Amino acid sequence: MEDLQSALKDRNMTVSTIADKGRCLLATRDFYPGEVIISQEPYVCVPNKSSVETRCDGCFATSNLKKCSGCQVVWYCGSKCQKSDWKLHRLECEVLSKLDKDKRKSVTPSIRLMVKLYLRRKLQSEKIIPSTAIDNYNLVGALVAHMSDINEEQLVLYAQMANLVKIILQWPEIDIKEIAENFSKFACNAHTICDSELRPLGTGLYPVISIINHSCLPNSVLVFEGKSAIVRAVQHIPKGSEVLISYIETAGSTMTRQKALKDQYLFTCTCPRCVKLGQYDDVQESAILEGYRCKNEKCCGFLLRKTDGKGFQCQECGLVRDMEEIKKIATEVKALSEDKASKFCSTGNCQEALTIYKMIEKLQTELCHPFSISLMQTREKLLKLLMELEHWREALAYCKLTLPVYQRVYPAVHPLLGLQYYTCGKLEWYLGDTQSAVKSLTKAVDVLRITHGTNTAFMKDLLMKLEEARAEASYQQSSKDE
Ligand SMILES: [Zn+2]
Ligand SMILES: [Zn+2]
Ligand SMILES: [Zn+2]
Numbered sequence: 001m002e003d004l005q006s007a008l009k010d011r012n013m014t015v016s017t018i019a020d021k022g023r024c025l026l027a028t029r030d031f032y033p034g035e036v037i038i039s040q041e042p043y044v045c046v047p048n049k050s051s052v053e054t055r056c057d058g059c060f061a062t063s064n065l066k067k068c069s070g071c072q073v074v075w076y077c078g079s080k081c082q083k084s085d086w087k088l089h090r091l092e093c094e095v096l097s098k099l100d101k102d103k104r105k106s107v108t109p110s111i112r113l114m115v116k117l118y119l120r121r122k123l124q125s126e127k128i129i130p131s132t133a134i135d136n137y138n139l140v141g142a143l144v145a146h147m148s149d150i151n152e153e154q155l156v157l158y159a160q161m162a163n164l165v166k167i168i169l170q171w172p173e174i175d176i177k178e179i180a181e182n183f184s185k186f187a188c189n190a191h192t193i194c195d196s197e198l199r200p201l202g203t204g205l206y207p208v209i210s211i212i213n214h215s216c217l218p219n220s221v222l223v224f225e226g227k228s229a230i231v232r233a234v235q236h237i238p239k240g241s242e243v244l245i246s247y248i249e250t251a252g253s254t255m256t257r258q259k260a261l262k263d264q265y266l267f268t269c270t271c272p273r274c275v276k277l278g279q280y281d282d283v284q285e286s287a288i289l290e291g292y293r294c295k296n297e298k299c300c301g302f303l304l305r306k307t308d309g310k311g312f313q314c315q316e317c318g319l320v321r322d323m324e325e326i327k328k329i330a331t332e333v334k335a336l337s338e339d340k341a342s343k344f345c346s347t348g349n350c351q352e353a354l355t356i357y358k359m360i361e362k363l364q365t366e367l368c369h370p371f372s373i374s375l376m377q378t379r380e381k382l383l384k385l386l387m388e389l390e391h392w393r394e395a396l397a398y399c400k401l402t403l404p405v406y407q408r409v410y411p412a413v414h415p416l417l418g419l420q421y422y423t424c425g426k427l428e429w430y431l432g433d434t435q436s437a438v439k440s441l442t443k444a445v446d447v448l449r450i451t452h453g454t455n456t457a458f459m460k461d462l463l464m465k466l467e468e469a470r471a472e473a474s475y476q477q478s479s480k481d482e
């Protein structure tokens, strides 16, 4: 712990404790938007795995993969990634190779993450892999596990998984209870590693980053460059204040956010947004984000449930929507999304999925407030499907429909808002509307240079696209002038 404090001191940080919240990370100098507060390599990490997708264990790439001939479980894109991973994988490969075929199939990413955790601890204790102040097992030991808050069912699952880890490792002295507790630590502390466009690639444990607490109105953002976790300030963080990131999707009513935090992270948020729960403007906000639209199509009022329970009344014009009618549409939406949409999406049938999502969108437009999150999410799915199908013009139309909702639900500097401007700009440019593309790409750069920095391949590509679009726009302008 002292080592950690002195390592953090050099980075202008300190670990402290707050009542009810436990450990927290404080800034010991002012930080400004776009500045890197802290970065960390994972203690251990694993790529995602699904029936349709395999990734390199070293860099998470999906192409040119070869299976490790030893264990037949792990994949690499080439000898560079295989070599860099070898000290740890040599041990993992050995234990995985001893498993029979059926057992090997049950080695999920979470199981592998745990096996790697123990192997890395062993290698560090034997000094085969060096330890540092921010890279050692004691930091994992210090993470919260919330064991007393976990339900029986979850405990049984963790015990089963722990048992499998014990079978794989074959270490007689290993403690099943400790492994189960570590699974619980993973659940509340591990991070989903994403690419620059926030698509999930894998899972990693970053024990120092895990000290950073949550806020639904955070002053910092966590992004990944390859496997490195980078925390950047998105607001001015005055000396002495706590560094805060968001653990969840912050677009949602206070009730929805609180439920997500309780379910996965087992705590009740008391951030400035959450303390407003139940106050009039909070009730209004949830009625807009998750409630119904007014019967009068031209009215943008929000609806609240009538005291007699028979319907929802518009707070702007007083019109009442009948409970039965609302229930009917909601049931239709639910049936479509659960049965059909997910089926077509999982089989990769874009055209069919498009048809279903358009039906859902039509119903939701009738049902939900124009700023509804679920309507925005449906349109987001339609946008992705249309891009997949290369229907660019329609994709752009949907992208533009989602933007006002993004602007409403996210702060001005938020990676998802920046990325949405980026998509918009790319589509506009592709469709020949260079002037608009320059505007959208500029907005994207304004946000993403703060959240993502300017050094990654992704950002360099975006900055170059903006330069090219600008050059083309001014060329078009000058040829018009002549
Ligand atoms: Zn690789
Ligand atoms: Zn292997
Ligand atoms: Zn909150």
Ligand SMILES: [Zn+2]
Pocket (backbone or CB within 6 Å): 294, 295, 296, 299, 300, 301, 314, 315, 316, 317, 318, 319
């Ligand atoms: Zn109304």
